[in-house]
Amino acid sequence: MQITVKLFATFREGRFSVEGREYPEGTRIAVILSELNIPEQQIGMIMVNARHAEPDQELHDGDTLAIFPLVGGG
Amino acid sequence: MLTEEQIERYSRHIILKEVGGKGQKKLFDGKVLIIGAGGLGSPIALYLAAAGVGTIGIADADVVDLSNLQRQIAHHTKDIGVPKVESAREKMVAMNPDVTVKTYQEWISASNIAQIVADYDFVIDGTDNFAAKFLINDACVLAGKPYSHGGILQFDGQTMTIKPGESPCYRCLFPAPPPKDAIPSCSQAGVIGVLPGVLGTIQATEAIKFLLGKGDLLTGRLLTYSALRMKFREVPVKKSPKCPVCGENPTITELVDELDALNVCDLEKA
Numbered sequence: 001m002q003i004t005v006k007l008f009a010t011f012r013e014g015r016f017s018v019e020g021r022e023y024p025e026g027t028r029i030a031v032i033l034s035e036l037n038i039p040e041q042q043i044g045m046i047m048v049n050a051r052h053a054e055p056d057q058e059l060h061d062g063d064t065l066a067i068f069p070l071v072g073g074g
Numbered sequence: 075m076l077t078e079e080q081i082e083r084y085s086r087h088i089i090l091k092e093v094g095g096k097g098q099k100k101l102f103d104g105k106v107l108i109i110g111a112g113g114l115g116s117p118i119a120l121y122l123a124a125a126g127v128g129t130i131g132i133a134d135a136d137v138v139d140l141s142n143l144q145r146q147i148a149h150h151t152k153d154i155g156v157p158k159v160e161s162a163r164e165k166m167v168a169m170n171p172d173v174t175v176k177t178y179q180e181w182i183s184a185s186n187i188a189q190i191v192a193d194y195d196f197v198i199d200g201t202d203n204f205a206a207k208f209l210i211n212d213a214c215v216l217a218g219k220p221y222s223h224g225g226i227l228q229f230d231g232q233t234m235t236i237k238p239g240e241s242p243c244y245r246c247l248f249p250a251p252p253p254k255d256a257i258p259s260c261s262q263a264g265v266i267g268v269l270p271g272v273l274g275t276i277q278a279t280e281a282i283k284f285l286l287g288k289g290d291l292l293t294g295r296l297l298t299y300s301a302l303r304m305k306f307r308e309v310p311v312k313k314s315p316k317c318p319v320c321g322e323n324p325t326i327t328e329l330v331d332e333l334d335a336l337n338v339c340d341l342e343k344a
Binding site: 047 | 114115199207225226229231246247249252270298309317
């Protein structure tokens with residue numbers, strides 16, 4: 001299945017900004033985080049198709065996954 | 075009624091068809107609360123004062139530190155050691171004596187925020203820690219008060235406007251604060267000085283548009299900014315039915331402090 005993965009802020013460093021990527025049907029978000037070497041404790045927000053998601057959520061063909069680090073300064 | 079001097083002062087506003095004399099009066103009658111008088115709070119405070127927002131509240135318990143001055147433009151070198159809210163008020167009133175500035179030299183908490191927020195039309199989050207960001211969200215959602223979320227770190231920033239009940243809130247996309255040992259601080263991670271200027275002026279713009287009742291607010295979309303790549307990106311966001319504060323079965327029905335989420339940018343003083 002095709003997943004659009006969007007990375008934000010520091011997560012783009014050494015990775016990418018937006019990519020269409022192929023995964024087996026039903027792949028969970030945690031698998032992608034692990035593949036991209038993004039530690040879960042650095043994650044601020046995960047969104048699938050504009051809605052909040054948790055790492056154990058399964059993805060489906062055509063989903064857009066957006067991953068944000070913690071941005072909490074002021 | 076505007077005096078002749080005020081008509082001159084706000085003339086570049088008044089000639090805008092979206093503002094006019096009526097809009098300028100709305101700004102005068104408007105009450106905006108800024109929580110945090112640091113990087114984000116500085117440009118917000120100065121632009122709202124310049125715009126003639128009649129009542130501006132500013133809350134921060136901190137005093138000005140030398141390491142703040144690279145980005146917190148409401149504070150000058152002479153202000154080191156002075157409470158940030160006093161330093162900010164001095165600049166705001168010097169810029170525009172028309173405005174009333176109410177200062178709250180205290181940390182906001184579950185015990186005081188509802189009372190403070192109640193006096194204002196619009197709230198701006200310019201705080202530097204997740205405990206405050208979640209508390210502001212909960213207080214504004216429970217009170218039905220529109221507010222602007224803002225966050226910065228290193229070269230990146232994000233902002234979103236929340237209209238409780240109508241648009242997704244901060245907890246819709248971020249249900250609970252991160253554990254404190256996971257949170258990078260500005261003192262550890264750094265922040266480029268102009269970054270809060272970019273984000274803060276967007277937040278101030280939202281407050282002014284809200285008071286004027288003009289344009290489209292930044293609701294239902296998270297705006298992200300990368301200074302290094304000089305790119306803005308907009309991410310659509312939907313209300314979460316499972317949101318703990320504005321979802322279908324909310325679990326947060328009264329305010330509590332998120333004690334686990336430490337200050338982000340002020341660890342040098344902790």
